Amino acid sequence: MFGDFMFWNCADKKIEYGERTLIMGIVNVTPDSFSDGGSFFNPADAVERALILEAQGADIIDFGAQSTRPGYSEISADEEWERLAPVLSAFRQKSDIPVSVDTYYPSVAEKSLKAGANIINDVSGRVNPEMAKIVKNRRCGWILTYNGAGAQQQAADFFNAALLEAQALGINKDQLCFDMGIGFGKTRQQDLSLLANVADYKIADVPLLLGVSRKRVIGEYSRQSDVQKRIYGNIAADTAAILGGVDIIRLHDVENERQGILMADAIKGAAGGK
Secondary structure: OOOOOEEEEEOOEEEEEOOOOEEEEEEEOOOOOOOOOOOOOOHHHHHHHHHHHHHHOOOEEEEEOOOOOOOOOOOOHHHHHHHHHHHHHHHHOOOOOOEEEEOOOHHHHHHHHHOOOOEEEEOOOOOOHHHHHHHHHHOOEEEEEOOOOOOHHHHHHHHHHHHHHHHHOOOOHHHEEEEOOOOOOOOHHHHHHHHHOHHHOOOOOOOEEEOOOOOHHHHHHHOOOOHHHOHHHHHHHHHHHHHHOOOEEEEOOHHHHHHHHHHHHHHHHHOOOO
């Protein structure tokens, strides 16, 4: 739709992007997520939710077992893996869709990849050499998050520096994906500036991911305090980001938000993918 497509190399998956916006469906295997209140903490419920998101149009499923909501309490790597292990095992028996695991623990990343994950979604905000070694050996996808304060120019600096660091550690460029880190160490105005200026910090030949679903910036500017009712604000943010050049949207509500993504893609295609 937009023109030339590219591949994001993620272990045994080559994920095509660039022709349309991809959807990453979120499944929180946590008791304290801000967005869904532990609805999928039970492994069977988490697997069922992932299968529903896949049926609704998700291209990638992102499992997370540690909440990163404001004021969260960190759990250990052992506890995180204890939550993830039964979910990954059961889901891989039912689906071959690309799977991302949201973790910054290298030990959890390695176990997850052995269990069938393809991507490590690392929100630590740094290029961890220990994590890089695992990513290199497994040839998986690696999402690096801009986890710090600042506006769009600082995001560009972070992504360029992260690219050089990762390559110096033996990671191929086509394994990387960057996440602008909405809500991570930023004010709501800084979040808004990132959404409004995507083209200023998008790195050529590296997919860019937006994860704004149900976050505080949506609540503040759409004046919606109920996280479950922020769908319209989410769609508006998705559309602006897609027109700016975002390649992947990470979200909770695939069924409804997919409509906005398809419409944004159509508009972008009509504009020649610019």
